[in-house]
Amino acid sequence: MGNSQQQEKRLTFFQLAKDNIRNYSMFLMLALIFIVFSILTGGVNFTSRNITNIFIQNSYILILAVGMVLVIIIGNIDLSVGSVCAFTGAISAMLYNTGMGLIPTLILTVIAGAAIGVFQGFWIAYAHIPAFIVTLAGMLLFRGLTYIITNVTPISLSDDDFRTITSGSISFESLDRGGLHLFALIIGALLAGLYVYFAFRSRKNRIKREFEVLPVRYFLLKMGFFILLTGTLSYKFADYRGIPTVVVVLSLVIAVFVFITKNTVIGRYIYAVGGNAKSAKLSGIDADRVIFIVHVIMGALAGLAGLVFTGYMNSALPQAGNLFELDAIASCFIGGASASGGIGTIIGAITGALVMGVINNGMSLMNIGADWQYVVKALVLLLAVYYDIYTRRKAGLG
């Protein structure tokens, strides 16, 4: 259609920004909430120490949110992750206390989580029992098993090395200058450089092939935003203790799953199955297997989260992981995932989890108790999802 194409070329920067507001509205929300708490706490929440803390305190929820968003994209839900975290957390403490070292413990715990995923995935994908029911059973089952293997008493760790996985940080003394851990800045610069390089390369390739590209201004804005973010974070880390180990773990997890969802066949399968399972099947996609794999991934990530939480508490608690599933699920919905499946992103879920984390953190800094934290988080969840649905309807996405 001639006139539609012309129209498209005429799209102005502001129009484009308006049309795409849905895609970045959650970043704006995160920034806004952060600024509000900065004002309320007199800037305390922006200190280097607190920024590092936000990541450490929420690391396990962030990891769970990555898995949970995949589960939600395929149209399922996982209520068992809290209990699974407690169970794998206990397993990790027991394994570590045998003296096998941190890395073998990590590998075995993740495998144990994946095995739990295999178990639940089997019932969901192949026995066709709704995920809600299977994971509700799993929630009870693994809580019970945790109590059994721990005798309902905390397991303390044989030495303090374990906790470095969560609260430790990476820096090299030879690179410390004037109280700054330069290593963090170097890594930050490296990341920003790589991002710029790949963004430009992909853009050049697309132009060469005459594919559509974002308008230059929009492209540069996006790039500037990313550089600013990595810059600020790496400066904040450098200013405190260096890059927290858990941030490295987290970044790896996020990077891997962003890549998987965006660029791989299995990622596309996940979105297709979530969008319309019947259609996906008739398109030749083995929907059952995709659902199975997603639950295995969720299990493995729950294993990792359990280990990180044990590190954070420096012991394995039988009551660990209480309500983690709800935080993870809420993160996904705040981050724009759709309850009917097929829609959602890793970055969205991470942003959602950070929104909740920043609220928790800010209110704690203000000495507001858990009671009010629940109330505020509930309202944020409702408003965020309402906004999402409202804009989606306006954009004709029903």
Place this chain on the structure above:
Amino acid sequence: MSEHILEVEHVTKEFPGVRALDDVSFSVRRGEVHCLCGENGAGKSTLVGVISGIYAKGEYDGTVLFKGEQAQFRSIRDSEKQGLTVIHQELALSPYLSIYENIFMGHRRHRFGIIRWDDLLIASRPFLKRVGLDENPETIVSKMGVGKQQLVEIARALSKQTELLILDEPTSSLNDDESEKLLQLILELKKEGMSCIMISHKLNEVLEVADSITVLRDGRSICTYDTHTQQVTKAMIIKGMVGRDLTSMYPEKTASIGPTVCTVRDWTVYHPEYHQMKVVDQASFDVRKGEIIAFCGPMGAGRTELMMSLFGKSYGSSCSGEMTLHGKKLELRSPHEAIERGIGYVSEDRKELGLILIQTVRDNISNSSLRKLSRLGVMDTYREISEAEKYRESLKIKTPTIMQLVRNLSGGNQQKVVLSRCLLADPEIFIVDEPTRGIDVGAKYEIYTILNQLASEGKSIIMVTSELPEALGMADRIYVMNEGRIKGVLDRQEATQEQIMHMALS
């Protein structure tokens, strides 16, 4: 009271990147049947949306006068209250409710908030009789064929004192017989004073019932014909629609038919719920290289069920029989295996089974070929985009970009996306179930050309169609099915419409 029940003046409606309606004006007189014609994506369904309040006042420019007054509809409910009912391109019944529940859905009569179901049951009978639907009102609608569901929709419209009935492609999923009945019903309702707007790509039907015809092209109203004051022909309408003459309906085909590629013997399929019931009974047929075969028969003949069952057991609780490909026995357990062995299937139900509506055009086109478009499990995005662009161009899919969501495409363009997906998977045996449902004449010709070209490349095509002229114009051989059995096969040269009907009923 004005002479016109509906007047549309200078209506313009834009979506992001698309101007779906561009200064459209037309009017419908009381008691006439007014047909809208136009290519896929010309804006017909959008126009219906504007008239009926799906797009509220303010979301479009221009005015709509209903019964002489400016329409202020904010939703479908508003317009229904005023006596305007729309039957949409995609049926909107509640599948697990019964006929009479559906008829009174949304305007149940109740006393103090309590619905008296028995009264409704009785009240539904005259409406069913009026539309000639001979079914128990308690039947669950999803258990009936599409044709009957269509009648339920009309009964529903009647129960609401409709003055203007709008039908968006009502006959696209009906067979000739059912279509004819529906058209007769429309003519009868007209005699009783109802006005009607009908959208259809079947120009025969349009000429049969229309008092006036408005042609849309690229969102503009091109012209209005009055069938009483002038002799309107198909060619005139087509010229208005596509802007040029279309000389023949079916492209010329030079068949070079090779040896038998695929045979099916004694294929029996059992109902997915009633495990004893045979939906297809001992069907046997074969396809040769470069051949197009068609399956004809009334709705419920078991054609779709047979095809889906062959396509990796996608239908039925169990099936028996033997299928061979190139002389070797073929055991397909899933659609995935079927596609891998070179069988493609285009479903008749594009919305539920063919497409993923919330995904983009590009994603939908590549969904069957993700492996092919990847290396070591990583998508080759550039190749994916260029393949999608290739099909957008060759099938003339009307969309601002391949990143448009499929749900925003017009019905016919969605169908082209399903076809593209199967073409990209490059099957050797191509099963197409109602490939031209809801597709305009020009695009039909293009799709026929593509099918012919595939055949000349040595692919085999199995076409399920309810349009007999299509079968006669395209197929080398025609299998006639009824009540789950293959009743016989006719060669292209000897086949006529009468013979097919006769064979089906024998």
